[in-house]
């Protein structure tokens with residue numbers, strides 16, 4: 751019985767994590783100008799240190815880093831990656 755409860759808790763944690771990552775991505779797109787210094791929940795690097803200036807969307811898919819000394823900290827730099 752305790753095992754079943756634990757599995758449900760784990761499922762909830764996994765779903766909660768997914769939602770947290772989706773929210774992080776959404777906020778990063780909506781509020782591009784203000785949250786470039788936020789650390790990503792997945793890799794802990796600032797959003798602007800990701801190649802597209804946006805946080806990782808998936809624990810199993812860490813994004814490549816932005817080029818050294820070239821943070822993606824403006825919408826212009828990220829434009830080619832934003833739909």
Ligand SMILES: [Zn+2]
Pocket residue numbers: 790791792793794795800805806812813
């Ligand atoms: Zn990341």
